[in-house]
Amino acid sequence: MKNRVEEIRKRHGIKQEELAAALEVTRQTIGSLENGRYKPSITLAFKLARYFHMSIEDIFIYEEEKENEK
Amino acid sequence: MKNRVEEIRKRHGIKQEELAAALEVTRQTIGSLENGRYKPSITLAFKLARYFHMSIEDIFIYEEEKENEK
DNA sequence: TTTATATGGAAAGTTAACTTGACATTCTTA
DNA sequence: TAAGAATGTCAAGTTAACTTTCCATATAAA
Numbered sequence: 001m002k003n004r005v006e007e008i009r010k011r012h013g014i015k016q017e018e019l020a021a022a023l024e025v026t027r028q029t030i031g032s033l034e035n036g037r038y039k040p041s042i043t044l045a046f047k048l049a050r051y052f053h054m055s056i057e058d059i060f061i062y063e064e065e066k067e068n069e070k
Numbered sequence: 071m072k073n074r075v076e077e078i079r080k081r082h083g084i085k086q087e088e089l090a091a092a093l094e095v096t097r098q099t100i101g102s103l104e105n106g107r108y109k110p111s112i113t114l115a116f117k118l119a120r121y122f123h124m125s126i127e128d129i130f131i132y133e134e135e136k137e138n139e140k
Numbered sequence: 141t142t143t144a145t146a147t148g149g150a151a152a153g154t155t156a157a158c159t160t161g162a163c164a165t166t167c168t169t170a
Numbered sequence: 171t172a173a174g175a176a177t178g179t180c181a182a183g184t185t186a187a188c189t190t191t192c193c194a195t196a197t198a199a200a
Binding site: 027034037 | 145147148149
Binding site for chain 1: 071109111112113115116119120125127130135
């Protein structure tokens with residue numbers, strides 16, 4: 001599961017902290033997402049999609065994952 | 071978070087067990103999703119979307135949730 | 141340089157998505 | 171009506187998404 005959050009956020013000219021506040025999550029959650037430390041919950045994916053006016057599929061790229069998906 | 075999994079699955083004429091096997095989850099996971107006992111992980115949402123050839127947004131309906139979202 | 145701002149990331153705790161296993165209920169169909 | 175098939179649902183356990191707290195690094199500005 002890759003994502004384009006960092007790229008899209010920067011294109012919108014906002015900080016991790018601002019995005020986090022807008023979505024009601026912590027800055028660490030945004031940072032961890034951008035750096036691929038974990039996948040978003042579906043709720044966070046929907047919040048990001050709504051915030052950026054994009055579809056979940058345009059922000060997150062699902063690739064056949066290996067032995068460690070859920 | 072509402073979803074149309076049961077309706078879509080029935081339209082495809084398959085059992086919970088068959089859908090579960092195709093997505094590599096348990097029958098209980100599908101049943102619990104259909105009956106609203108919990109939200110899907112983003113991976114399961116992507117698997118369902120891919121399986122049914124639909125977008126996540128067409129299967130799951132995100133509504134401003136209350137005090138218990140994440 | 142110093143200072144402030146933005147980001148990276150680790151550790152420990154909580155919670156909910158999922159599994160396994162088991163039994164109950166509903167629906168067919170023989 | 172009895173039996174099998176599909177579904178409902180619970181309890182207990184695992185795991186990873188997220189929080190909180192904290193410190194480190196990079197950059198820019200003063």
